[in-house]
Amino acid sequence: MSLFGRDSELKDLAALLYGPHDRGGALIVGEAGIGKSALAEETVAAAAVAGVRVLRTAGTEAEQHFGYAGLHRLLHPLRGAFDTLPQRQYDALTAAFGLSDTTGEPSVYLVALATLTLLVDAGAERPLLVVAEDVQWLDSATVEVIAFLSRRIDTEPVVVIATLRDGGTSALDDTGLTPIRLEGLSDEHARTLLNVTAPGLPPPIRDRLLTEAAGNPLALTELASAAADLEELPAATPLTERLRRTFTARGLGLPDPTRSALLVAALNDTDSIAEMLAATAVVAGSAPSERELLAPAIDAGMVTAEAGGVTFRHPLMRSAIISSATDEQRGRVHSALAEILGHAPDRRIWHRAASVPGPDEQVAIELDGVAERATHPGAAVAARHRAAELSADAGRRVDRLLEAAEAAVRAGRRDTAEQLVRTARTLSPTPRQQATAHWLLSGFEDGLREDLSRIGELAALASSVAAEGYTDAAMRILWGAAMRCFWSEAGADIRRGLLAVADDLPVPDDDPRLVAVAAYVAPVERGARVLGNLRGLAAETGRDPEVDRFLGSAALQVGAFDLAARFAAAAAPGLRDTGQLGALPRALTVLAWSSARLGDLATAAPVAAEAEALARETGQPFMHGLAVAVLAEIAALHGDYARSAALASDAERIGLAAGARPVLATVALTRGLAALGEGRFDDAFAELRRMHDPADPAYTPALRSYFLAELTEAAVRGGQSEAARELLAELEPTTRTTPSPALHIGFRYARALLATEDTEDLFTAALAADLTGWPAERARLQLAYGEWLRRQRRVVESRARLRAARQTFDALGFAAWSERSRLELRGAGESSPDRSADAGERLTPHELSIARLAAQGLTNREIGQRLFLSHRTVSTHLHRIFPKLGVSSRTDLAAALPVPPGTPRLPRAGEDGR
Incomplete structure (x- = not known):
């Protein structure tokens, strides 16, 4: 039967199959019975005509707690290609499917990258259509993988189509899939459909059915077969409930053995007819044939049976069978399924857990084992939670609830984690359990939007927990409080309280x-101690990426941007290799922020772009905002003021919504830089001074002292030198407290620029300081010194300084500063060659990232593995990059994009030959 009233939707889906690959696919949303599955089936049929290969999966309520169950079904036809995967991807995928002895949870992102590799390679031979139905019931691991795919297939011969029940939320909502929302059929199409499915209905019944079906195709076809029941239901009964009652009545009319078999099929987590027959024999005490059991249900239109599987014609039919059974009947079926599933221990345990009516510690212990073996934290959440429900002891119940909450944190499911922690707190937890409950939630948003008194409460809690002997838990709580001191301003008293706890x-x-x-709590007061420790620990980078990430953040707080970049750069490869895409954007943002401050825009731009994309994908709004702000700063330094303004507005919107002061401080810096470049010196000073005003949301104690060079320059050029002197006098004591490199570099520059005497000595002293790794600051000093020399009529002496500044700014891509250097040189009687855009400036940050990796000799596959892209996407980008750079081969890239001196050559992907 053709679809009625869906021509527009079918046209859109056909465009995905036949058109250019510039869209990832479609997300079909609508209420139960509205025709989502029918539309998917029509698309599958069209794919067959077009020669497109189809891979399918579907969610079922019974499988939601089995990690990667839906993905296993999707990729089963491609299992022969698993051996072609790179080693880490192979290990992750086989671990996810339980095909290897690897223990622990594989990174969902490595599993997703393996899936992308398989699909893209298969699509190169024959285009692919991936169909995922009933996403609301797919296990969370599979949904995460499909979301990952959907964001990365725009240029691939792969189309994803997913269906989602109306009212549900999904990780697919923001992946770029084209939304197709199905509404009820028009009156004309509804009447046409009813004429086909029930031509003999009496007019009164027909009119009422049309009214109450409201254009729902399932209601029009299924309620018509039970039209007499319409008289028995009040008009206010929801349509879904009417359908469920219709299906229930249909099931009650079947023979008892068939009803038993249908209940087994409904409660089983596979569609296996063999399992259905075996479990039904246990329940019934006899073994009817497949035909005896299923023929009545097939004739009644309840199920279909083919290829060894039994499938309900609609999910509402499955739920009707389940809801019509008693608790005792459902328990017997689950017990029977557990009895026949000796070959599948985890499934057996889940059915055992569903069969017991009350607490059962033995089953709870077995569920603990399921959680420990889980290949995705979402599956561990379900197992721990059910184990908690079955716990006979209140203390063990709390432990299991908190273990479930910890798994929810790893899975990024904040609402679930909070609910589990709230439940645990109602059960009189011990001090140790209270401590665990407190630190569990600290990883979400680092306390943004919380009352600042919460930081003091965490300090007191950390102290009490430490007194109980739980040092690790106390440290976790203290870390959560310290992070809050970075994103918000806690005040001196709270900071002192945190330091006291840390010292004890x-x-x-x-x-x-x-x-x-x-570093987070007292970047000035403890700056010397922190810097000493950081320099001692710098020799140990590369051992633990998570430690390197912490230390990179610490170095940024104390103004050691060179160390911050070093630690963050060391952290990134390990986080990539293990697929930690939650932590990776944090390390990348620190690397981008520090690199931009150091003047290394060639590194900062692609890193910031990747950090922005990953932070958005992994749901980290404050890191996303900070990465966008860094991109805005880079655009301002390049002289692209229109783009900088747009990005700064985006970052400001995120920062204000989250209350994230470092984001707003970076926005203020960006606008100050743009104003300086455009000669709007009053605006520049006003923006940069915001960071020093405690009443301003951009006020940031940890960062405000690190932009003194820009602020002083704006003040001097805007005629506000005295205001700058007052500000420096206020900050002077900090220079005696901390050896922060950024602070002292900025202070030396500011003193020289504001000096009324001994100016030359101050410039000479500033340039004599160790500026290794700080080329932008050296060039800024050289420019200012050259300008001063020219004003002193020492024109010949000024040229060397100005020339050196111009050359450095040209190399760094600082467009406005390059132009200033040229103007000063022209005034000193020396012409400069025209500055052409650096090769990197002709590329987008994303393209630059790919081009630099290719220039270092990495293959497309290795680049894809590093950036979590398919190798075909990398190839597409390179074909766009070559003309932009005027090169014709990968070999030429190395000359067009030379690796800056001192940059370590990146290791190959190290995939051991797979």
């Missing part, structure tokens, strides 16, 4: 966690 912990001073806490 029985932890060595150079413990990376303690170093990071001190």
Whole structure:
């Protein structure tokens, strides 16, 4: 039967199959019975005509707690290609499917990258259509993988079509899939459909059915067969409930053995007819044939049976069978399924857990084992939660609830984690359990939007937890409080309280966690100690990416941007290799922010672009905002003021919504830089001074002292030198407290620029300082010194300084500063060659990232593995990059994009030959 009233939707889906690959696919949304599955089936039929290969999966309520169950079904036809995957991807995928002895949870992002590789390679041979139905019931791991795919297939011969029940939310909502919302059929199409399915209905019944079906195709076809029941239901009964009652009545009319078999099929987590027959024999005490059991249900239009599987014609039919059974009947079926599933221990345990009516510690212990073996934290959440429900002991119940909450945190499911923690707190938890409950939620948004008194409460809690002997839990709580001091302004009293707790912990001073806490809480007061520890720990980079990430953040707080970039760069490869896409954007943002401050825009631009994309994908709004702000800063330094303004507005909107002061401080810096470049010196000073005003949301104690060079320059050029002197006098004591490199570099520059005497000595001293790794600051000093020399009529002497500044700014891509250097040189009687855009400036940040990796000799596959892209996408980007750079081969890229001196050559992907 053709679809009625869906021509527009079918046209859109056909365009995905036949058109250019510039859209990832479609997300079909609508209420139960509205025709989502029918539309998907029509698309599958069209794919067959077009020669497109189809891979399918579907969610079922019974499978939601089995990690990667839906993905296993989707990729089963491609299992022969698993051996072609790179080693890490192969290991992750086989671990996810339980095909290897690997223990622990594989990274969902490595599993997703393996899936992308398989699909793209298969699509190169024959285009692919991926169909995922009933996404609301797919396990969370599979949904995450499909979301990952959907964001990365725009240029691939792969189309994703997913169906989602109306009212549900999904990780697919923001993936770029074209939304297709199905509404009820028009009156004309509804009447046409009813004429086909029930031509003999009496007019009164027909009119009422048309009214109450409201254009729902399932209601029009299924209620018509039970039209007499319309008289028995009140008009207010929801349509879904009417359908469920219709299906229930249809099931009650079947023979008892068939009803038993249908209940087994409905409660089983596979569609296996063999399992259905075996479990039905246990329940019934006899073994009817397949035909005897299923023929009545097939004739009644309840199920279909083919290829060894039994499928309900609609999910509402499955739920009707389940809801019409008693608790005792459902328990017997689950017990029977557990009895026949000796070959599948985890499935057996889940059915055992569903069969017991009350607490059962033995089953709870077995569920603990399921959680420990889970290949995705979402599956562990379900197992721990059910184990908690079955716990006979209140203490064990709390432990299991908190273990479930910890798994929910790993899965990024904040609402679930909060609900589990709330439940645990109602059960009189011990001090240890209270401590665990507190630190569990600290990873979400680092306390943004919380009352600042919460930071003091966390300090007191950390102290009490430490007194109980739980040092690790105390440190976790303290870390959560310290992070809040970065994103918001807690005040001096709270900061002192946190430091007191940290000082009392029985932890060595150079413990990376303690170093990071001190840096976040007291970047000035503890700056010397933090810097000493950081320099001592710098020799150990590369051992633990999570430690390197903490230390990179700590170094940024104390103004050691060179160390921050070093630690963050060391952290990124390990986080990539293990697929930690939650932590990776944090390390990348620190690397981008620090690199931009150091003047290394060639590194900062692609890193910031990747950080922005990953932070958005992994739901980290404050890191997303900070990465966007860094991109805005880079655009301002390049002289692209229109793009900088747009990005700054985006970052400001995110920062204001989240209350994230560092984001707003970076926005203020960006606008100050743009104003300086455009000669709007009053605007520049006003923006940069915001960071020093405690009443301004951009006020940031940890960062405000690190932009003194820009602020002083704006003040001097805007005629507000005295205001700058007052500000420097206020900050002077900090220079005696901390050896922060950024602070002292900025202070030396500011003193020289504001000096009324001994100016030359101050410039000479500033340039004599160790500026290794700080080329932008050296060039800024050289430009200012050259300008001063020219004003002193020492024109010949000024040229060398101005020329050196111009060359550095040209190399760094600082367009406005390059132009200033040229103007000054022209005034000093020396012409400059025209500055052509650097090769990197002709590319988008994303393209630059790919081009630089290719220039270092990495293959397309290795680049894809590093950036979580398909190798075909990398190839497409390179074909766009070559003309932009005027090159014709990968070999030419190395000359067009030379690796800056001192940059370590990136290792190959190290995939051991797979």
